[in-house]
Amino acid sequence: MAHVGLDLKQDLAELIAIPSISPAPLGPLHDAFERVKALFAGAGVQDLRALELPDTAPVLVGEIPPPPGAPTVLLYSHYDVVPAGDEALWTSPPFEPVERDGAIYGRGSADSKANIVAHAGALQAWDGRPPVGIKLVIEGQEEVGGGALTTYPPTAPELFAADAMLIGDMGSVRPGVPTLTVALRGMAMVTVEVRTLDGAKHSGQFGGAAPDALLAVLRALASLHDEHGDVAVEGLRRDEWNGESYSDDEFRALAEVRDGMPLIGTGGLGSRVWSGPAITVTGIDVPSVENALNAVSPYARATINLRVHPEQDAVQAQAALVHHLRAVRPFGIELEVSAGATGNGFAAGTGGPAYAAARAAMVKAWGIEPVSAAGGGSIPLVNALAAAAPHAEILLVGATDGYANIHAPDERVLIDELERAVGFEAAFFGELAERARG
Incomplete structure (x- = not known):
């Protein structure tokens, strides 16, 4: 040595x-x-x-x-x-x-x-x-x-x-x-946004019928994973990983997962973090809790980071995510979905x-x-x-x-x-x- x-x-x-x-x-x-x-x-x-x-x-x-x-x-x-x-x-x-x-x-x-x-x-x-x-x-x-x-x-x-x-x-x-x-893994960025009202409206007077932009975006984001935490977007490649991987305990320590919190997703850890897709909401525009008003939100936006199987074309994977979000139409609301940067x-x-x-x-x-x-x-x-x-x-x-x-x-x-x-x-x-x- x-x-x-x-x-x-x-x-x-x-x-x-x-x-x-x-x-x-x-x-x-x-x-x-x-x-x-x-x-x-x-x-x-x-x-x-x-x-x-x-x-x-x-x-x-x-x-x-x-x-x-x-x-x-x-x-x-x-x-x-x-x-x-x-x-x-x-x-x-x-x-x-x-x-x-x-x-x-x-x-x-x-x-x-x-x-x-x-x-x-x-x-x-x-x-x-x-x-x-x-x-x-x-x-x-x-x-x-x-x-x-x-x-x-x-x-x-x-x-x-x-x-x-x-x-x-x-x-x-x-x-x-x-x-x-x-x-x-490759990477692709997607932004989803919607404007449903010309301005915020009192939740007591209008909540329950007025289309809430924030609820629409949250519902769309929730559709990206199933009840186990696995990515639920069709067309994204995932294979089992056969090489070396971290144990669950190692991963918990490295990710600083708090006691009592579960890891999300099913299958081998390597396929979740290396040879399969991952979707992370990296930013969201919403009213803050500290400045909250009792109002229906007229506008909401979120940025999504997609990690892509090493051998899947990132643009193809991004298109699958865009298609999924456009097809969701929460409460019948059409979302504006735009594709950002990609890298294979x-x-x-x-x-x-x-x-x-x-x-x-x-x-x-x-x-x-x-x-x-x-x-x-x-x-x-x-x-x-x-x-x-x-x-x-x-x-x-x-x-x-x-x-x-x-x-x-x-x-x-x-x-x-x-x-x-x-x-x-x-x-x-x-x-x-x-x-x-x-």
């Missing part, structure tokens, strides 16, 4: 200390870009430069030419982070990295600055001369959708051509369990030499066979990279773990998981090169 020495710890600490929040003023993002550039220059990457795209934080690209006949590996991660949120909920300030209890704490420590350090550490383990070619893509806008980068790779496929890609934005399902994330999921092909190399390298780094898991969220750039290099094997890996508190207070990366991630990547380069020679 590679050792994360003081230099790599210091590199990670210096990155965490830069509040590279996106979207935000570009100053801290540029500072993070320059620090990452210096890190990879020291790791032997050549021709480092900024890929400048419209309205997008600079993307760091560079390469190490492959030895004759060797494959090329693209290394991806991102240097931007989400805001810290309520800093009073943090044990230590979010942008002041602290090492305690075998972990390094700070915003971005796990998502995804540790993965940047893992990439650099693996190259350093080969003294900047790995047995494979390297292409580097480190972006600074992943947390807000990626900007123009999400559509750029297919327009410049030569920049992204590779035999394998290590997408450093994931990690182990739990500490000590090497994990290959082989699928990501991802399902990896896992039978090629890069996956074989990754499994062998994970055994070397962790000492046990890896498991396969999925992600309920999305990484915007993955499908664009797949389109630019359709024959490349794409591996979603990283230094984090399921308990890392990403996007939450006290985000942290375990030092031994980071060590293993560095060791895995270094071993992966050797394993992949050996298979290419064989």
Whole structure:
């Protein structure tokens, strides 16, 4: 196992200390870009430069030419982070990295600055001369959708051509369990709204007959799930998940489910959060309780987030949800339903030499066979990279773990998981090169 020495710890600490929040003023993002550039220059990457795209934080690209006949590996991660949120909920300030209890704490420590350090550490383990070619893509806008980068790779496929890609934005399902994330759900947004009256009307005088816009929207939203909590929209794909998953107790702890509250839905947990649809009401315009009036609501609106099976087209899934909501007609009221943004999921092909190399390298780094898991969220750039290099094997890996508190207070990366991630990547380069020679 590679050792994360003081230099790599210091590199990670210096990155965490830069509040590279996106979207935000570009100053801290540029500072993070320059620090990452210096890190990879020291790791032997050549021709480092900024890929400048419209309205997008600079993307760091560079390469190490492959030895004759060797494959090329693209290394991806991102240097931007989400805001810290309520800093009073943090044990230590979010942008002041602290090492305690075998972990390094700070915003971005796990998502995804540790993965940047893992990439650099693996190259350093080969003294900047790995047995494979390297292409580097480190972006600074992943947390807000990626900007123009999400559509750029297919327009410049030569920049992204590779035999394998290590997408450093994931990690182990739990500490000590090497994990290959082989699928990501897609996403689609839908808005539903209705205006039934020209203005609010006294509930005593008009309630009971006047069409209540809020009741109509609530009834439509309630139709999206059955009595068990399973999604009840026809046309949305769901399959059982056969890979690794969390236990119910683990999931309850991670989701901070209150005592006595049930989990919703039926079937395997993996199919509910990874290989099946999920519908969440992410916003609703209603009168607040504090400012409530005894009045029939004339207008209501809700925003719905749909998570889509990794292999179902997100636009198709969105159309199924739109059709369902338009057909509900609560109390005979026609709802206005509009389609928003979509993003397809991802399902990896896992039978090629890069996956074989990754499994062998994970055994070397962790000492046990890896498991396969999925992600309920999305990484915007993955499908664009797949389109630019359709024959490349794409591996979603990283230094984090399921308990890392990403996007939450006290985000942290375990030092031994980071060590293993560095060791895995270094071993992966050797394993992949050996298979290419064989």
